[in-house]
Amino acid sequence: MKKIALNINGEEYVVDINEDMRLIDLLRDKLHFTGTKEGCGEGECGACTVIMDGETVNSCMVLAFQAEGREIITIEGVGNGEALHPIQKAFLEEGAVQCGFCIPGMVLSAKALLDKKPAPTRNEIREGISGNLCRCTGYNKIVDAIDKASKYLKEEGETK
């Protein structure tokens, strides 16, 4: 057992971890941030994507102790309380959600992309979500949604 401190969705956590625990195990089994999904356990599907210090990682490929002192954003930390993040709103409106299992990871990949590149081309969007598999939609509606989210974010920026 080992004690580590890390920041998840803006809050500080001090938790006991097992040395062989992965970040996904810490998030799900220990802290019950169950929005982070495990689809393959080997970095192929991206369902376990979280943002760590501003960059997306597969939380199944990070050992929990490596996250010591890091800032993690999970799907639970996207949006503001009851209000949806523009990406989530666009996913809903565009019908980009079917079974939903890929969605937390997709939303986080989209967020990491739009945080760095607010107005991506459709190709850049495809590249941005190329580490996330979806077996239902065929991706087009997800790309539409991220495109729409980028416009929402632009409008939001203009009104501020």
Added chain:
Amino acid sequence: MKLETVGKNIIRVDGLAKVTGKATYPQDLYMDNMLYGKTLRSTKPHANIKVDTKKAEKIPGVIKILTYRDVPYNHHGVLFKDHEVFCAKKVRSIGDPIAFVVATCEKTATKALEEIEVEYEELEAVFDPIKAMDEKAPKVHDKSNIIYKYQLRRGDIEEGFKQCDVIVEEEYKTSMVDHAFLQPEAGIAYLENDTVVVCVSTQYPHFDQLEIAEALKIPLDKVKVINPAVGGAFGGREDITMQIHLALATRLIGRPVKAIYTRQESFVAHSKRHPMIMRYKTGANRAGRLIAMEATIVGDTGAYASWAINILRKSGVHATGPYEIPNVKVDSYAVYTNNPFAGAMRGFGATQVPIAHEQQMDILAERLNIDPIRFRLENCFKKGSTTATGQILEESIPLERTIKEVEKQMKKSVVGGV
């Protein structure tokens, strides 16, 4: 009449929960006093087995190891009861469940799997469905490997081929496909008084309830199946995987039991799309009319029937494709082999046959020196057409329009034309 929803964009009812990560899939459930289950699966495609769990049972943290001895009625299956809950004497494919370890944590359960001793006495296996049809082939179950034959006859096939100017004979094969739904199988079972509750992602909750009740030999109203969010299925969750294991474990132990398959286990635990071997003989006259078609379709259902009968029937029914052919002979077979079992997957047998009938159309068009689109338009189903099964198509058949629209779009795209 004013329509309130038809034709409008409606936000799906579970969408909000899914975009916020709050939707609950079975792996997201945690209960007090919960145990973890892991399945021991066969590593051999065909073998007699002897299982010894004594050593594994002694590992601290192992609560119980279930085998066939614990199952009141050791059979299940959607059409035939040819699956065993746990293999008793023989395994029929790699991945067949042999035992289910219930332990206080996942790590202990995994460790216990390695300590279960399975003695395999390997038997000759059969992987080629054509060979499996031979009477002398190894028997996957104690009967013929051919479990179904569908026959379709229309007109006079011999006379039909005599009238053809061009006949094309080819064989086509399709491969095994996995659904690879993104959420691996997961479930949790617990007791509510004397009712067994199984919470699992499934496509068939009411039938799961029946199969659990049958296997446990308890009344149907003592089994409750809850289907929370399902992370994709595409046909791959129509057969039982962990449902009975979980129900039995919680009933015998009295504590909640949870199981999550890894992706690797998911691949061996659920069905596949039937690989098919399709021999086609199709003939047309010089005017470009299809006259006769003969097809033999063999579907490899692996070690278990699942929906093979319905699927190979569907392949047979759809064998002509959407074309009117006056003389038709189709035989389709479902055959057991020692391969992973095949079952439902999007299209349900109608997806494989176009690989054959459309290539036949292209080859015929080329031999007849007719444009492949004209050839299809000439023969495709229209209002009033009669299918090979004798159905007269009386209502909307927009195929002609669709083909023409595709042609238009193809001509528009300059690059590649694909």
Added chain:
Amino acid sequence: MEINEVFKPSKVEEAIKLLDHYQETSKIIAGGTDLIISLREGKESASVIIDISSIKELKEITKREDWIEIGAGVTFTKVVNATMLQEKYKGLIDAAASVGSPQIRNAATVGGNICNASPAADFIPPLLALEAVLVIAGSNGIREIKLNDFITDKGKVALSKNELLVKVKFKELKRNQGLGFNKLGLRKALAISRICTSVYLEISEDSKCRDMRIANGSLGRHGLREKVVENYFKGKPLTSETIEIGSQLLEEEVNNRLQGRSSAEFKREAVKGVFTVALNKAIENSRL
């Protein structure tokens, strides 16, 4: 074997001390994109894990005299975005950008790619073509070794249990020198390369090939140079004719090497196209 202890040193010396103490029982983790899978599958075991991803000095890309140095802990995302590598080192950036997916590039490191020495490692061919040199730290100090000598077999490298790869360095490219990269995978993202090729090229004033170094991945037990083809090109003009002959030579080399493998028939044909594209990119990049 269970993991009993984990460490997160912040200095190379600390990491070396830990390695020296725990020897075979320990494993280095950086991005973790390979190690965690092999640990969980039981392909590798370690009771001690040493995470070097917090060591700052391993995460720098610098220029020292006429050498470019890339720290072993630099992620592929960082390579792709490195100001120092833009344009002139497009071959290197292309290789980094072809690794895995955004998530994997954010975690996986240059050092990890080298030390795992997978036959399909995307970043090894361009480094081989650049005749890269590795800087390795150990309890006895620092040593240097050519990448070509470092990789001894599939997954095997000349690194002692108490040593740490610190950085990889190569000579700065001049105006008439260029590096090209091309990869053939089954899909665009998350594809393990079927073939990846990198070409270093130096063009003389009379537009002939003064020097060429070709390195391939996924065409042998590890990334390797194609000396026969390199020698053919030296001193020759780069015309469609010589490129055609050169790629045929490469086809023969690959065919001989892959004898008996089911992929030989496909790869010997495909390598010609992959190489030609990489070479043309090298020509293009040599003009920058």
